[in-house]
Amino acid sequence: xxxxxxxxxxxxxxxxxxxxxxxxxxxxxxxxxxxxxxxxxxxxxxxxxxxxxxxxxxxxxxxxxxxxxxxxxxxxxxxxxxxxxxxxxxxxxxxxxxxxxxxxxxxxxxxxxxxxxxxxxxxxxxxxxxxxxxxxxxxxxxxxxxxxxxxxxxxxxxxxxxxxxxxxxxxxxxxxxxxxxxxxxxxxxxxxxxxxxxxxxxxxxxxxxxxxxxxxxxxxxxxxxxxxxxxxxxxxxxxxxxxxxxxxxxxxxxxxxxxxxxxxxxxxxxxxxxxxxxxxxxxxx
Numbered sequence: 001x002x003x004x005x006x007x008x009x010x011x012x013x014x015x016x017x018x019x020x021x022x023x024x025x026x027x028x029x030x031x032x033x034x035x036x037x038x039x040x041x042x043x044x045x046x047x048x049x050x051x052x053x054x055x056x057x058x059x060x061x062x063x064x065x066x067x068x069x070x071x072x073x074x075x076x077x078x079x080x081x082x083x084x085x086x087x088x089x090x091x092x093x094x095x096x097x098x099x100x101x102x103x104x105x106x107x108x109x110x111x112x113x114x115x116x117x118x119x120x121x122x123x124x125x126x127x128x129x130x131x132x133x134x135x136x137x138x139x140x141x142x143x144x145x146x147x148x149x150x151x152x153x154x155x156x157x158x159x160x161x162x163x164x165x166x167x168x169x170x171x172x173x174x175x176x177x178x179x180x181x182x183x184x185x186x187x188x189x190x191x192x193x194x195x196x197x198x199x200x201x202x203x204x205x206x207x208x209x210x211x212x213x214x215x216x217x218x219x220x221x222x223x224x225x226x227x228x229x230x231x232x233x234x235x236x237x238x239x240x241x242x243x244x245x246x247x248x249x250x251x252x253x254x255x256x257x258x259x260x261x262x263x264x265x266x267x268x269x270x271x272x273x274x275x276x277x278x279x280x281x282x283x284x285x
Contacts, residue, residue, distance in 0.1 A: 019056035030083040036060045048077055059088050065097055102169030105155035110178045111147045113190040119143060120190050124180050130162040136170060148178035192217040
């Protein structure tokens with residue numbers, strides 16, 4: 001029995017010693033980005049040829065992941081070799097290989113507005129589409145409105161408005177003046193603000209209203225000539241449960257509710273009046 005235990009302990013000791021030696025050798029090789037020699041290849045990923053190796057107490061991942069195909073038709077790879085415990089996983093290095101993925105997708109666009117750390121651009125292939133694009137580490141390389149640019153990014157676009165491009169790897173200026181024209185509605189969205197619009201009531205009687213709209217935007221909004229007036233009402237005791245058209249609540253107007261595009265007149269909360277375009281649906285009294 002004792003002899004058997006002795007043999008067992010010796011065997012375990014030899015395995016541990018060999019594991020340490022093998023790990024030290026392969027670790028040194030991995031630091032030099034060389035393939036391990038004391039590991040067995042047990043899996044190959046369908047990503048361009050990444051291989052996973054297993055050794056005594058450790059694991060090696062030899063990344064050979066396709067990143068992009070460049071303009072010359074050459075395939076570019078993410079090539080790195082990692083070593084760790086048996087619990088090390090392919091996706092543990094997603095931040096590294098995904099960081100390289102920011103060159104896989106391309107978009108041609110026209111610069112609409114240059115902000116401090118980003119651009120608002122209009123996609124050329126999808127007319128009137130608007131996107132927000134953060135600067136790369138190169139920063140502002142001389143962007144101007146009307147330029148045609150080529151954006152390299154990771155292919156992800158957030159479904160907001162404007163749409164937000166994911167991780168951007170590079171932005172190239174390919175034309176100083178694009179052939180694509182920027183529509184007025186996109187220019188107005190980017191450069192106009194309702195904070196630059198004021199409404200002054202000149203006269204308000206039970207027969208009508210006289211007012212002046214002053215728009216100091218470089219691209220003014222379009223205003224119709226006919227409006228309807230609704231009194232703004234507020235019920236401080238409203239519980240927030242339910243919402244009925246014409247109801248005397250915090251969020252309703254007398255005879256109309258859910259108005260999002262109107263202009264409020266005056267500064268006194270008790271005397272707010274609300275202008276609404278006549279072509280909106282009237283609600284029954």
